[in-house]
Amino acid sequence: MGNSHNSNLRSTCTTFEGGADGSTTWFEDYLVISMGKTKENDNTDVWGVDYKIAKKLEHNVNFGMHVNHDDNGVASIRLGLTDYADNET
Helix, strand or coil, rough: ECCCCCHHHCCCEEEEEEEECCEEEEEECCEEEEEEEEEEEEEEEEEEEEEECCCCEEEEEEEEEEEECCCCEEEEEEEEEEEEEEECC
């Protein structure tokens, strides 16, 4: 990924990286947002967003979408949501 800069992210954004397939933004030690798009095969596009939150970024929430195309347009859409947390103390 190459580096990019966006002044709308304010001073709490310590790092922002963007490229052709996605981007990642870090907000100090409490939030990381990653977004991306890939092709699973010739007929399937995959989009994903990953959020890592909390004091040590131990809580992780993912959203994914698979879109399958055919000759008539969109054939199917699959959505997924996952939630991971390290609950150890």
